[in-house]
Amino acid sequence: MDRVTVLGGGGFVGANLAQRLAADGHDVTVVDARWEPTRAAALDGCARLTLDLTDPEAALRAVDGADLVYHLAADMGGVAWFHGPHDWPASLTNGRITGNVLQACTVAGTPRLVYTSSACAYATEIQQTPGEPPRLSEAEHLSWGTPDAGYGREKRYGLHLCEQAPFDARVAICHTMFGELQEHAGERMKFPAAVATKALAARTSGRLELWGSGEQMRSYLHISDAVDRLVVLGMSDAYPGPVNVGAEGAVSCVEVARLCLELVGAADAELVTVPGPVGVMSRDCDSARWESAYGPVSDMSLRDGFARFLDWLDRRRVPRRVVP
DSSP, rough: EEEEEEEEETTTTHHHHHHHHHHEEEEEEEESSSSOGGTTTTTSSSSSEOOTTTSSHHHHHHTTTEEEEEOOOOOOSHHHHHTTTTHHHHHHHHHHHHHHHHHHHHHOOOOOOEEEEGGGGGGGGGSSSSSSSOETTTTTSSSSSOOOOHHHHHHHHHHHHHOOOOEEEEEEEEEOOOOTTOOOOSOOOHHHHHHHHHHHHHHHHOOEETTTOOOEEEEEEEHHHHHHHHHHHHHHHHOOOEEEEEEEEOOHHHHHHHHHHHHHHHHEEEEEEEOOEEEEBBBBOOOOOHHHHHHHOOOOOOOHHHHHHHHHHHTTTOOOOOOO
């Protein structure tokens, strides 16, 4: 698997993955429709192609000659993104991209593909009880129920297409990831980056706002651990079927917020809940299938992961002007 192509390589996960693969000595090509300047350094050593994968010909050009393709390309954002007006056009775009990529890999004779699905593909019916996060299992919770929004429906459909592909198409079901290079401004920002930036701002404002009750529960995987697993999934001979890539051990939004405030030295800041989109109330990740195929995992702690992320964010904040 020397020649590796990362579709969506300009994004948060894609840029981190491409950086790791290049450091490991692979011949890496990254493909995206646009490039974020803050991720430019991470892509040093990678060839770049600027392509719109909603075009079938562009998809064929993107995968041509690759031994391994990581398909991370998607129009996506946080809970406000796909619980609002963006969900419909984004779902259409994502469906086109995935169909084009799978068709292109079939035509090009791509030996192996890794498709990043999402925990949003799981049945939402069992994720609505506050304080009781179910450990979502690939074998039990993917074949029934209602995925989360159009985004989740498309991610489940992509998973099923990969299961029927006439080549080695593997599926990573990604749970909440966070860390360096993540979007930390604008509508596409996800909760980990939003709460981290709010905690940094609370040093001066003395206040941090959370959407909903703050009781929503998720598990969080630092990007370095996520990349480790994506590399294993792509390079290993073993593949147990669609497999979770996430951390076990769900915590509430309030717990994450208080941890971030403590880490930035603003533990006394006021924590306020306000109305806003929240998604499902609670979910956790079952890693049994992963560990059965690839062995036990040892993930970075939530505290250490957010400490790294907050330090990265803090170093990118615009220095405040000091008036004599």
